[in-house]
Amino acid sequence: MGQFITSTDLRRFSSEKRRSSTVPGEPRSLNKSDRTIDATLSKGSAVQRAYGTEVLRISPSAVDLSRLDAGGIMVLDSHNQSSISSSLGRLTRVWFEGKTLLGRIRFNKTPAGDAAFGMVARGELSSVSVGYTVTKWQITGEDGRILDPAVDRISFDDNLTFEAVRWGLHEVSIVSTPADSEANFRSFGDYSLAAAHRAALARMAARTRMLARQRMIDRMRGR
Numbered sequence: 001m002g003q004f005i006t007s008t009d010l011r012r013f014s015s016e017k018r019r020s021s022t023v024p025g026e027p028r029s030l031n032k033s034d035r036t037i038d039a040t041l042s043k044g045s046a047v048q049r050a051y052g053t054e055v056l057r058i059s060p061s062a063v064d065l066s067r068l069d070a071g072g073i074m075v076l077d078s079h080n081q082s083s084i085s086s087s088l089g090r091l092t093r094v095w096f097e098g099k100t101l102l103g104r105i106r107f108n109k110t111p112a113g114d115a116a117f118g119m120v121a122r123g124e125l126s127s128v129s130v131g132y133t134v135t136k137w138q139i140t141g142e143d144g145r146i147l148d149p150a151v152d153r154i155s156f157d158d159n160l161t162f163e164a165v166r167w168g169l170h171e172v173s174i175v176s177t178p179a180d181s182e183a184n185f186r187s188f189g190d191y192s193l194a195a196a197h198r199a200a201l202a203r204m205a206a207r208t209r210m211l212a213r214q215r216m217i218d219r220m221r222g223r
Helices: 007-011 067-070 111-121 191-220
Strands: 017-022 029-031 035-040 048-050 054-058 073-077 088-096 100-107 127-140 163-176
Touching: 007 048, 035 163, 067 191, 088 111, 088 127, 088 163, 100 111, 100 163
Parallel strands: 054 163, 073 163
Antiparallel strands: 017 127, 029 035, 035 100, 048 054, 073 088, 088 100, 127 163
């Protein structure tokens, strides 16, 4: 018998994530005097996760951009948050064009910022990746019906689509390995498919252990 999805599972699925994409050729725009470039941050394309297919809703009501207003969204080197030398710039503007999320990156006047800006200007780097967290999901079954884990028995074995209907943009990274051709100037991270598969299996095993412990606790409480 398969395991069933609970509200607790949805909260765990909402931890910080990364996704990316790219297209070959020149960036959307490049302003050398202002040290800025416009990039497609996300088109919400479907990504396979351990728990199902994940899609980001792209709309002003779905994307939380409060960090932009509170002090800016940093642009990092490959999601590295451990060193100030990994800070390449920041987003100065974010906007929507249909179901596409775009942003304007201004590069820092630092050695790292200069190097990244030069590589982007020369076409040596063409991919960005976004880091985000999900605060509200909408789950859809294979038949197109919207499911509620508080009411419906939703199995992990089902072919499910998890749409992030409310999510927050935390950071943007410039990365070296392109994979997703859905958007300008971005990629799906720089690890191999084999490594991604091993990570997914590890997450599934951890989730199964957590559910088993919760069932044991529930039995001990007489539920």
